[in-house]
Amino acid sequence: MTAIGPVPGTEREGLRYxxxxxxxxxxxxDAVVSALSAARFSGWVGPDQTPWLVVVAATPFGPVAGSRTGIAALADRLADRLGTLVLAVQVIDDQVxxxxxxxxDGAGRYDSDPTVGHEDDDELSDDPEGVELLTELAAACGRPDAGEDLxxxxxxxxxxxxxxxSERLRAALRLLGMPTWLMASASLPRDVPGGPRRRELTRLGAGRGGVRGRVRGALVGRVRRHRRPRPS
Structure with missing residues (x-):
């Protein structure tokens, strides 16, 4: 996955998360927290909102875990280790x-504008990619009736x-029956508006919690923000 800059063609800078x-x-x-710790993940783990758990990445467009693991590769790793569905989300400047x-039940990808990050490829279309897989995503989430609307x-x-x-993401998460507070995660490490209080969150820094994790996470984060994830 390529490191992302501002979306070309617009001067508006929106949220990136x-x-x-x-x-x-x-x-x-606890099993999810353990798997994230083993992967040396940096970010926040939300409260149990059965049947879903929201995890916020500290560096969502760089490596989010050890060995230059990007967010998509981390979703694959967790799904394999835990034997469950994992959805990774990226919003770029509120435009992509x-x-x-x-x-x-399988894997898939949706990209609302595949040209972003690949501006030198004249053969790419800016039409959304992976739309035909969205019905499968809805079914995997236990919401097959939401596939057409999604x-x-x-x-x-x-x-x-x-x-x-963010408006479309909120609507999509609601269709899938998932929590929607990820859109307000820019407020972290403070309380999340419309979401959990900070005391309900577990903060990991390169896989560690507590003060040591915060220090380690800050040091590792400086490096990860300027590195590209390993291709997956």
């Missing part, structure tokens, strides 16, 4: 939405002068 939504079917929150998912929601380019991708 990313994270994971983990299905807790047969998987406890990317979804990556992996689980027992497809209709994400099956077109947005008007960048009037629409924010």
């Amino acid at each position: 990313g994270g994971l939504v983990v299905h807790l079917d047969g998987v406890g929150r 939405l990317r979804l990556f998912w992996s689980g027992p 497809t209709e929601l994400l099956d077109e380019r947005i008007d960048r002068d009037s629409t924010y991708e």
Whole structure:
């Protein structure tokens, strides 16, 4: 995955954030925290909102874990280790939405504008990619009846002068029955508006918690912000 800069063609700078939504079917929150610690993840783990758990990445467009692991690769790793569905989310300047998912029923990817980060490739279309897989995502989330609505929601380019991708992401997460507070995660490490209080979150720095984790996470974060994730 390529490091992302401001979206070309617009002067508006919107929110940039990313994270994971983990299905807790047969998987406890402690098991997810343990897997993230083993991967040397940096970020925040939300409270158990059965059947879902939200995880916010500290550096969503660089490596989010050890060995230059990007957010999509981390979703694959967790899904394999825990045997459950994991959805990775990236929102770039509120202009581009990317979804990556992996689980027992398969894997897929959606990108609202594949040209971003690949401006030198004249053969790429800016039409959304992976729309045909959204019905499979809805079914994997236990919401097969939401597949048609999810497809209709994400099956077109947005008007960048009037629409924010966070709005579409919120609607998509609601269709899938998932928590929606990821959009407000920029407030971390403070309380999340419309989401959990800071005391309900577990903060990891390169896989460690507590003061040592914060120090280690700050040091590692300076490096990760300027590195590209390993291709996955």
